[in-house]
Amino acid sequence: MRQERTVYLHRWIRSELLLTFAALFLSATPTAAQQTRSNPESLIVPGEIGRTGGRIVVSLRAEPKTLNPLIATDAPSREVIGVMQADLVHIDRATQLTEPALAKSWRVSPDGLQYTLTLRKGLRFSDGKPLDADDVLFTIRACLDENVHATQRDLLIVGGKPITVRKVDAATVVFQLAKPYGAGERLFDGFAILPRHLLEKSYQDGKLAQSGALSTATNLWAGAGPYRLKDYTPGQKLVLERNPFYWKLDAKGNSLPYVDEVVFLFVPSADAQVLRFQSGETDLISRLGAENFSVLSRQAHGYTMTDAGPGLEYNFLFFNLNDLGEKVSPEIARKSKWFREVKFRQAVSAAIDRDAIVRLVYQGRGAALWGPVTPGNPRWVNTSIPHPARSLDHARSLLKEAGYSWKNGAAGDSELVDADGSAVEFSILTSSSNADRTKMAAIIQDDLKELGMHVQVVPLEFRSLIDRVSQTKEYDACLLGLASFDADPNSDINVWLSSGETHLWNPSQAHPATPWESEIDALMEQQLDTPGFAQRKKLYDRVQQILVDYQPMIFLASPDILTGAKNDIGNFHPSVLEPYVLWNVEQLYFRNEQARAAR
Amino acid sequence: MMERPKLVRWIIVLGLLHAIVACAGFLAPYDPIEQDRDRPYAPPMRVHVVDHGHFHVRPFFYQVHERQGSFGDFEEKKSTTFSLHFFVPGARYRLFGFVPSRLHLFGADGARLYVLGSDGLGRDQFSRILYGGQISLLSGLLGAGATLFFGAFIGTVAGFYGGWRDALLMRLAELFLALPWLYLLFALRAFLPLSVSPMKAFLLVITVLAAVGWARPARLVRGVVLNAKERDFVRAARGFGASDVYLLRRHVLPETRSVLLTQAAILVPQFVLAEMTLSFLGLGIPEPEPSWGNQLAALQQYSVLVSYWWIYLPALAIVPFFVGYQGLASALHVDAPTEKIEGRRGGDPS
Numbered sequence: 001m002r003q004e005r006t007v008y009l010h011r012w013i014r015s016e017l018l019l020t021f022a023a024l025f026l027s028a029t030p031t032a033a034q035q036t037r038s039n040p041e042s043l044i045v046p047g048e049i050g051r052t053g054g055r056i057v058v059s060l061r062a063e064p065k066t067l068n069p070l071i072a073t074d075a076p077s078r079e080v081i082g083v084m085q086a087d088l089v090h091i092d093r094a095t096q097l098t099e100p101a102l103a104k105s106w107r108v109s110p111d112g113l114q115y116t117l118t119l120r121k122g123l124r125f126s127d128g129k130p131l132d133a134d135d136v137l138f139t140i141r142a143c144l145d146e147n148v149h150a151t152q153r154d155l156l157i158v159g160g161k162p163i164t165v166r167k168v169d170a171a172t173v174v175f176q177l178a179k180p181y182g183a184g185e186r187l188f189d190g191f192a193i194l195p196r197h198l199l200e201k202s203y204q205d206g207k208l209a210q211s212g213a214l215s216t217a218t219n220l221w222a223g224a225g226p227y228r229l230k231d232y233t234p235g236q237k238l239v240l241e242r243n244p245f246y247w248k249l250d251a252k253g254n255s256l257p258y259v260d261e262v263v264f265l266f267v268p269s270a271d272a273q274v275l276r277f278q279s280g281e282t283d284l285i286s287r288l289g290a291e292n293f294s295v296l297s298r299q300a301h302g303y304t305m306t307d308a309g310p311g312l313e314y315n316f317l318f319f320n321l322n323d324l325g326e327k328v329s330p331e332i333a334r335k336s337k338w339f340r341e342v343k344f345r346q347a348v349s350a351a352i353d354r355d356a357i358v359r360l361v362y363q364g365r366g367a368a369l370w371g372p373v374t375p376g377n378p379r380w381v382n383t384s385i386p387h388p389a390r391s392l393d394h395a396r397s398l399l400k401e402a403g404y405s406w407k408n409g410a411a412g413d414s415e416l417v418d419a420d421g422s423a424v425e426f427s428i429l430t431s432s433s434n435a436d437r438t439k440m441a442a443i444i445q446d447d448l449k450e451l452g453m454h455v456q457v458v459p460l461e462f463r464s465l466i467d468r469v470s471q472t473k474e475y476d477a478c479l480l481g482l483a484s485f486d487a488d489p490n491s492d493i494n495v496w497l498s499s500g501e502t503h504l505w506n507p508s509q510a511h512p513a514t515p516w517e518s519e520i521d522a523l524m525e526q527q528l529d530t531p532g533f534a535q536r537k538k539l540y541d542r543v544q545q546i547l548v549d550y551q552p553m554i555f556l557a558s559p560d561i562l563t564g565a566k567n568d569i570g571n572f573h574p575s576v577l578e579p580y581v582l583w584n585v586e587q588l589y590f591r592n593e594q595a596r597a598a599r
Numbered sequence: 600m601m602e603r604p605k606l607v608r609w610i611i612v613l614g615l616l617h618a619i620v621a622c623a624g625f626l627a628p629y630d631p632i633e634q635d636r637d638r639p640y641a642p643p644m645r646v647h648v649v650d651h652g653h654f655h656v657r658p659f660f661y662q663v664h665e666r667q668g669s670f671g672d673f674e675e676k677k678s679t680t681f682s683l684h685f686f687v688p689g690a691r692y693r694l695f696g697f698v699p700s701r702l703h704l705f706g707a708d709g710a711r712l713y714v715l716g717s718d719g720l721g722r723d724q725f726s727r728i729l730y731g732g733q734i735s736l737l738s739g740l741l742g743a744g745a746t747l748f749f750g751a752f753i754g755t756v757a758g759f760y761g762g763w764r765d766a767l768l769m770r771l772a773e774l775f776l777a778l779p780w781l782y783l784l785f786a787l788r789a790f791l792p793l794s795v796s797p798m799k800a801f802l803l804v805i806t807v808l809a810a811v812g813w814a815r816p817a818r819l820v821r822g823v824v825l826n827a828k829e830r831d832f833v834r835a836a837r838g839f840g841a842s843d844v845y846l847l848r849r850h851v852l853p854e855t856r857s858v859l860l861t862q863a864a865i866l867v868p869q870f871v872l873a874e875m876t877l878s879f880l881g882l883g884i885p886e887p888e889p890s891w892g893n894q895l896a897a898l899q900q901y902s903v904l905v906s907y908w909w910i911y912l913p914a915l916a917i918v919p920f921f922v923g924y925q926g927l928a929s930a931l932h933v934d935a936p937t938e939k940i941e942g943r944r945g946g947d948p949s
Binding site for chain 1: 632634636639668670671719720721795796881885886887899900901902903905906
């Protein structure tokens with residue numbers, strides 16, 4: 001109690017002093033006043049020392065669906081939640097390694113089954129109420145509750161059993177795992193600690209999944225992130241203000257964040273976002289296509305465009321390898337036979353000009369891919385995977401070995417025919433809203449024409465494309481991209497496990513359909529509970545090698561993460577992990593507040 | 600009679616324009632779907648006659664290269680010149696769809712000349728506009744033809760026989776006029792099999808266009824037929840025992856001729872535009888086959904819109920055709936009444 005009062009007094013004096021200062025020199029709003037907290041356990045972050053004040057405006061592709069971290073699946077919601085919430089242990093977006101967050105330290109038991117986390121002292125939610133072990137327990141309980149349908153639930157089930165949490169004291173919690181977890185404390189990244197005092201009632205009423213609407217009253221929503229809810233205008237914008245109780249300090253002991261407000265504008269199209277940024281309405285931009293990036297770079301005034309290098313998105317072509325049963329038409333059965341032939345897939349891979357894809361689609365701002373791990377994830381990429389140049393001769397010899405031959409087609413060109421003499425023709429689905437992938441498909445179509453394959457490109461609306469791939473399974477081949485959310489193999493585990501829903505070429509199998517798929521299953525399960533990076537790397541290298549050998553996905557290219565920011569924004573260091581530009585939002589600041597106020 | 604030369608003039612203009620597109624294979628230097636991956640979005644290249652102060656009798660051009668490390672930033676490499684040759688062999692094509700040939704109006708050895716630039720995959724824009732015109736114009740002509748056929752048929756039946764047939768067909772026509780046809784097309788496309796070959800897609804676009812377009816000409820034809828069948832000479836012929844078929848053929852249908860011709864001149868450009876709209880939205884002719892619509896589809900991207908002006912050129916290509924057809928329509932319109940009164944009433948005894 002006493003301590004609380006001194007903190008308050010201290011803060012009050014500081015505010016008063018700074019208020020005068022601000023009125024004299026900056027004519028900033030009183031809320032911009034700095035507050036140095038006497039909490040000795042605040043996290044001190046390195047970086048340029050910034051100045052307080054101003055507002056950062058960014059655009060979101062769509063209105064976030066929710067502020068509730070448990071049920072958010074859409075990218076805009078995740079982006080907003082990222083600046084409003086905090087987790088126990090955080091993955092640093094720059095180094096891709098874990099760093100202390102709400103937990104100042106953690107200890108792992110020798111058997112790898114017990115994680116003891118110590119929380120910082122004096123932590124508060126953005127409404128000023130304290131954050132302690134009870135909130136952690138509440139969060140984990142809510143995540144594991146089947147009625148809540150939390151998106152993080154799967155991650156909390158390690159070795160088939162849910163993680164259990166025990167409170168030792170107000171600042172110490174122990175997590176008990178059924179099996180060792182390979183990625184270790186990375187587990188705790190992404191678990192926003194929820195305020196029990198605000199949410200317990202709706203949880204007990206079974207309404208937790210409904211809470212967190214954007215229209216929630218500002219005093220009924222809180223988090224431990226750098227910003228808190230201020231104002232929401234449906235269809236237009238969401239305004240967040242700085243959380244005065246945030247637990248990070250800069251190297252000089254000033255409390256973070258620097259910027260008073262973060263405004264998210266809802267701007268539906270990528271092109272409209274570009275225009276807003278160009279006209280100076282927004283301060284930061286990310287998720288840019290290469291073509292828009294070069295448009296912005298060419299006419300840059302007042303802002304700087306940054307190419308952060310290859311991200312974690314991988315684009316690939318895959319064939320329909322589903323077992324379609326007995327009742328399929330002979331035509332589909334024939335196609336299915338081609339697609340199941342490993343040499344056929346290898347030949348397609350050998351014939352694709354990946355360098356042309358990078359150059360024509362990404363204007364050189366990307367990397368050609370031969371495996372699933374992009375150069376944006378240097379720790380996990382298997383460097384022994386060869387990068388063969390395009391070779392039509394190699395492709396032809398593979399096809400010849402598999403019993404294919406060529407004959408003169410109707411149009412005077414040579415036509416590939418299978419062992420039964422029927423011409424090889426199939427269609428590739430792409431998302432009609434993704435100009436990049438449609439262009440990739442056009443390049444592949446032309447590449448495969450040289451092998452004598454007749455390929456149709458079918459742009460479909462994204463939802464009906466996903467429906468065909470995962471539900472009706474009526475397609476030949478499909479071009480898609482996936483972006484890992486973390487630079488760790490576990491983030492893509494649902495893609496590689498044969499039982500996974502995103503095991504796109506043959507999803508949700510009861511038993512692995514092929515020996516190599518079952519080997520991948522075994523390796524992925526094994527790396528899941530192998531502690532130690534070196535061991536896990538060896539296992540995941542093998543997974544990558546199998547994927548390259550059998551080509552269930554023909555990996556094509558990975559685009560660079562392209563971003564831009566106004567020149568007067570300091571500490572701007574885009575990362576290749578999401579959120580690309582707002583990951584260090586608490587450190588962003590305006591170098592020249594006066595210029596900004598005058599505008 | 601004064602308007603006759605005007606009509607002829609417009610017909611000559613349109614004939615020439617169509618001939619240019621029909622001879623696309625000969626006039627276009629390259630295969631429209633061939634990609635040149637080193638030269639995406641190359642700007643239109645210049646043809647020179649003076650090289651380092653020396654005058655060349657034969658026009659020539661320089662090959663363009665992307666500046667090192669850039670994208671879409673081309674410069675001429677002046678060390679080598681490529682002479683332009685006329686009537687040269689090149690890519691295979693079929694003139695008018697059936698005469699196989701390799702002869703092209705112009706071309707060069709060892710380098711490609713992009714008169715109107717190249718698109719995002721390095722395909723020759725000039726060749727694509729010519730070939731794309733074939734598809735766009737053909738779908739306009741066929742679509743208008745089919746529409747007029749259905750429209751004339753339905754309008755004649757409705758007008759000539761009247762009664763419940765008239766009521767039914769005209770209500771149906773009103774229904775079709777009220778339909779939001781763009782959404783109808785979206786719905787139709789969704790029902791189609793996945794891989795539609797370019798040829799099938801083309802025929803489908805035309806069918807769809809004709810299926811939704813017949814209502815307006817049908818109503819016009821019905822009006823003319825209603826009017827014509829009440830004329831004295833038609834009544835007289837009927838009194839003399841002429842059959843319905845005879846009446847339609849000799850007296851009623853000829854009356855509709857001017858309406859149909861004017862409609863045709865209006866409908867063709869409308870259908871060209873409809874095809875372009877469909878292809879622009881990705882519902883028409885699929886890539887890689889060119890059509891004016893799918894060439895313009897690249898402009899949906901802001902970056903293309905502000906960076907590469909030559910991608911707009913297919914939109915310019917339609918202008919002379921539209922002017923031609925509009926001129927023809929107005930010439931026909933002015934021409935029609937005089938012809939009807941003098942030709943039908945006085946001159947022709949039938």
